[in-house]
Amino acid sequence: EPEVTQTPSHQVTQMGQEVILRCVPISNHLYFYWYRQILGQKVEFLVSFYNNEISEKSEIFDDQFSVERPDGSNFTLKIRSTKLEDSAMYFCASGGPGAGGQFYGYTFGSGTRLTVV
Amino acid sequence: AQTVTQSQPEMSVQEAETVTLSCTYDTSESDYYLFWYKQPPSRQMILVIRQEAYKQQNATENRFSVNFQKAAKSFSLKISDSQLGDAAMYFCAYRSAGVSYGKLTFGQGTILTVHP
Numbered sequence A: 001e002p003e004v005t006q007t008p009s010h011q012v013t014q015m016g017q018e019v020i021l022r023c024v025p026i027s028n029h030l031y032f033y034w035y036r037q038i039l040g041q042k043v044e045f046l047v048s049f050y051n052n053e054i055s056e057k058s059e060i061f062d063d064q065f066s067v068e069r070p071d072g073s074n075f076t077l078k079i080r081s082t083k084l085e086d087s088a089m090y091f092c093a094s095g096g097p098g099a100g101g102q103f104y105g106y107t108f109g110s111g112t113r114l115t116v117v
Numbered sequence B: 001a002q003t004v005t006q007s008q009p010e011m012s013v014q015e016a017e018t019v020t021l022s023c024t025y026d027t028s029e030s031d032y033y034l035f036w037y038k039q040p041p042s043r044q045m046i047l048v049i050r051q052e053a054y055k056q057q058n059a060t061e062n063r064f065s066v067n068f069q070k071a072a073k074s075f076s077l078k079i080s081d082s083q084l085g086d087a088a089m090y091f092c093a094y095r096s097a098g099v100s101y102g103k104l105t106f107g108q109g110t111i112l113t114v115h116p
Helices: none
Strands: A005-007 A010-013 A019-024 A031-037 A043-050 A053-057 A065-068 A075-079 A088-097 A103-108 A112-116 B003-005 B010-014 B019-021 B024-026 B032-039 B046-052 B064-069 B074-079 B088-096 B110-115
Touching: A005 A088, A010 A019, A019 A031, A019 A088, A019 A112, A043 A065, A043 A075, A075 A088, A103 B032, A103 B046, B003 B088, B010 B019, B019 B110, B024 B074, B032 B064, B032 B074, B046 B064, B046 B074, B074 B088
Parallel strands: A010 A112, B010 B110
Antiparallel strands: A005 A019, A019 A075, A031 A043, A031 A088, A043 A053, A065 A075, A088 A103, A088 A112, B003 B024, B019 B074, B032 B046, B032 B088, B064 B074, B088 B110
């Protein structure tokens, strides 16, 4: 079964440093997302991406965040200057049609645990 | 804006028994999708079941079924013949059908413990 792959699985960074989280979505999917889950809390939407541009973003997704699909297969989330409160699990997801061409759902990656110290 | 509420922070069930997890949502839209996702200790998000709002028939996937009450804006998940592997955090989620592949809005989650 196709998977969404995220790397690294765990990243520790110092406050103020830039981090790039990487994702390889399912190859025939066209819609890509980043979500965040602070430990023990609910999963929150950050941004959606379609046709090489942001289609929607939440208020969490401020100027410190950016997304990119640099080479047609990878989908990255960059945090320019990390803060302690950016420590969370970051999930990439992709969306596309299931069997028969109808909308099925979203496939999530295994997540990247970001720890800012 | 749509909101999703899971009022049960924790639930427990004996192995082989049945448990129901509750979810309510608030929306002014008539067409949407609802989902249940499972998050085991590995923290991966796994789709359990989905329901299209225009379908009156409740979705089922093996031991998992939903009770979708559109007028009441309720979407509960029933797990029959519970297994130890069902222990996880369960999230209810909403997606508008008006936006192609729009974002998911999640509830707070319910931790399910399965006792042997």
